[in-house]
Amino acid sequence: MGELDETSSVAYQPADKSKIRKLWMIALILAIVTAIEFVLATVLPRGPLLYFTFVALTIVKAFYIVAEFMHLKGEVKTLIWSILIPIIFVVWLIIALLAEGASIFELKF
CATH class of the missing domain: 1.20.5 (Single alpha-helices involved in coiled-coils or other helix-helix interfaces)
Known part of the structure; x- marks a missing residue:
């Protein structure tokens, strides 16, 4: 009962380094944009300029998410x-x- 099925074969695929690098680059871009939003939230006074900046930066982040992760x-x-x-x-x-x-x-x- 506890034996492994020898007929099934699972082939190990080596990691595609270019895809992993691309994912890390997108994660870095999203982290930088989020850090910019955080800094602006603490530095700028509340008002239309801050809100417009947040909307613009959110659109940038949404673009990267939709373009890369949703293909x-x-x-x-x-x-x-x-x-x-x-x-x-x-x-x-x-x-x-x-x-x-x-x-x-x-x-x-």
């Missing part, structure tokens, strides 16, 4: 645009809702 970097442009255009509209919706929500404080009762 969309080599896909056809139609697929990329079918993902990008709805995201643009969602970002526009969030900005519009924030602008309208901020205007409630300007109302006088």
